[in-house]
Amino acid sequence: xxxxDPERGLRSQLSRTRSAIGGTLGTLLRSDTLDDAFWDxxxxxxxxxDVGVGPSTTAVDDVRKQRPSDGEQARQLLEEALISQLxxxxxxxxxxxxxxxxxxxxxxxxxxxxxxxxxxxxLGENDQTAVLGAADTFRAAADEQLRTWAGRxxxxxxxxxxxxxxxxxxYDAYRSSEASGADVVLVDTAGRLHSKSNLMxxxxxxxxxxxxxAGEIGEVLLVLDGTTGQNGIxxxxxxxxxxxxxxxxxxxxxxxxxxxxxxxxxxxxxxxVKYIGVGEGxxxxxxxxxxx
Ligand code: GDP
Ligand code: MG
Numbered sequence: 160x161x162x163x164d165p166e167r168g169l170r171s172q173l174s175r176t177r178s179a180i181g182g183t184l185g186t187l188l189r190s191d192t193l194d195d196a197f198w199d200x201x202x203x204x205x206x207x208x209d210v211g212v213g214p215s216t217t218a219v220d221d222v223r224k225q226r227p228s229d230g231e232q233a234r235q236l237l238e239e240a241l242i243s244q245l246x247x248x249x250x251x252x253x254x255x256x257x258x259x260x261x262x263x264x265x266x267x268x269x270x271x272x273x274x275x276x277x278x279x280x281x282l283g284e285n286d287q288t289a290v291l292g293a294a295d296t297f298r299a300a301a302d303e304q305l306r307t308w309a310g311r312x313x314x315x316x317x318x319x320x321x322x323x324x325x326x327x328x329x330y331d332a333y334r335s336s337e338a339s340g341a342d343v344v345l346v347d348t349a350g351r352l353h354s355k356s357n358l359m360x361x362x363x364x365x366x367x368x369x370x371x372x373a374g375e376i377g378e379v380l381l382v383l384d385g386t387t388g389q390n391g392i393x394x395x396x397x398x399x400x401x402x403x404x405x406x407x408x409x410x411x412x413x414x415x416x417x418x419x420x421x422x423x424x425x426x427x428x429x430x431x432v433k434y435i436g437v438g439e440g441x442x443x444x445x446x447x448x449x450x451x
Pocket of ligand 2: 271272273295301347
């Protein structure tokens, strides 16, 4: 059934993530004794919620220096302090060029393939046609999974034979999108980590081919699993160094993720979170709105 109030739908999808942090925080913020122990515990709670040490300290200092008189006031100030750390970012997708190129990277299982299909679905709702490039040629099942998802959103998939060169699949997908007049080509990639330098070399080659054909890549989206917490920062850093990430898709926030990773990754890597994944259905990807 359709969700009548999208914001209410999102709140229920995020309920587990919210209770993962909200329980402790809620109890703490009902306190009226704002002593040193209170501020320490507040900082620890934020760190435990994956907000990151630096951003947690900044937020707590920010609230504390405004001298709130009780927990409720501290709660309101904290909300503003956290939102202000997430403000001023350009979270739109940059889709210049025809076709515009979106390269999607990330380690296995983070949600690349499903997120690509969900983005194609969102583009379709906006009357933009997408073509998917199946450049994860490493796993035999990857192509079929992408095709299944593409069928759900009604978009075309360009793939190579199993084991073929990912860069050549990306090239074919770009050329085919150009020929068919598609608006956007979304390129899926492999994410195996056991040979990290090979993966980064391979992604570098895919990016070079796409840049050569298109002139520029509109977006390199890194898909991060929200439940991996601080490990996600390290992952993001290696992808950012190798292929230059322009936006983050933070998935699985409908699970037990604590969500603070959105703040940590933005502050520590200076890369905006553009979308969040809130479920396994085709509509379960939404533009990231910090206030909501
Ligand atoms: P890939 O290896 O990066 O391509 O990851 P997949 O797209 O194959 O996703 C791996 C698993 O995570 C699949 O079972 C997806 O259904 C699941 N998944 C992806 N995004 C989300 C999300 O936002 N929420 C939930 N609950 N599961 C997700
Ligand atoms: Mg995949």
